[in-house]
Amino acid sequence: MNGFLNLIKPAGMTSHDAVVWFRKLSGERKTGHLGTLDPMATGVLPLALGSSRKLTEYLIEKDKEYEAEFTFGITTDTGDVTGEVVSRKDCSGLTKDRVLGMLPLLTGEITQVPPMYSAVKVSGRKLYELARRGETVQPKPRKVMVYEFSLVKWREGVSPRATFHLRVGKGTYVRALAQSLGELAGTGATVSRLQRTRAGPFRIQDGYSPEKILQLKRSGKLDEALLPPTKCLPEFPAFPVGPDVIQAVKNGAPLEASLIPGAVRNVLSSSGHPGLFFLMDRNGEVVALMRLEDDRIRYEKVLITS
Incomplete structure (x- = not known):
């Protein structure tokens, strides 16, 4: 497959x-x-x-998109409702408008510390493995992108619940966003529901x-x-090649840039394009991902197996 x-x-x-x-x-x-x-x-x-x-x-x-529900007034050791409750607070005074006013502070490029219960590695070991052993380390803060952080629904109460739509870049932890928002509100917060609605x-x-x-x-x-x-990487143009080129790819032989059709070359030379393109066989199966660089074809990934 x-x-x-x-x-x-x-x-x-x-x-x-x-x-x-x-x-x-x-x-x-x-x-x-x-x-x-x-x-x-x-x-x-x-x-x-x-x-x-x-x-x-x-x-x-x-980038990825999520629909996430945060519950204010509750903090847990994992950052979501599966963890042990660390603190509880009456947040009946927390308002929707106050939360809305804080969202711009967590939008754009922000600095985020990965949660202890995460797959981030420190010294070759995953943080969640260390956390389960009771070991505490301080993960390094890192820059992440939050493109959109909007409020979809607000439910008042002693532990108010808010549903958000999020569009974020690679490496962004929604649980860390909940923690940051809870800290800004002075109430604490945890993720009570999370659904990824898009990944690329x-x-x-x-x-x-x-x-x-x-x-x-x-x-x-x-x-x-x-x-x-x-279909998944439509920004990389694709075109079919014959058996001779496919055999050359299998052998790792150099390829002439002249085999690239003019229309494809125009796309590859456009501003900001990484120069990546797919070679396909006559049945539409991908043979390899290649790169046009300095008018030369360079191998990126060979996918054909036989």
Whole structure:
């Protein structure tokens, strides 16, 4: 199998469990995910299959969208409702307008400290592994991008609940945003619900639940759920090449820039374009990802396996 699968992860399943489940179901051992989604969270968890895993780095850089519910007045050791409660506070005086006034402070490029319960590595060890052993370390702050942080719904009460729409860049932790917003409010806050609605080109309305994937597998139609690399990375132009070029790619031989069609070359030379393009066989299967640089074709990723 080769391509990408837009899995809609249910609550309670870890991202690793999702990969293991699909490997067993499909028999495709070369399966990985495109960015960890918390166990309590639901939504888009794209899977990369076969040689398409080599393209993960280009997709994992793309922005993501979430619908998140924060509960004010409660803090936990994990930053969400699965953790142990650290503090409680009566927040009946917290208003919607006050929260709205704080959102611009957490929008744009901000400095964020990853939560202790996260997959960020310190000295080669994941933070959540250290946290479970009772070891405390101070993760280094890092710059992240929050493109949009808007309030969708507000529920008043002793522990007010707010639903937000978020569009964020790579490496942004929603649980850390909840913590920061709670600190600004002086109340504390935790994530009580989280759903990833988009990860790059993968949208929740186009995804497949585990139940649907199982149905497709049983009916022999699992391939229908797979998306080719060219669909997921449309900014990289693609064009077919003949058997001679494909054999040259398999051998790692130099390729002449003259084989690139004029229309494709115009795209590659446009301002801001990274110069990346796909070579395809006559059946539409991706052979390799290449780069045009200084009027020379350089190998980026070879996907063809035989």
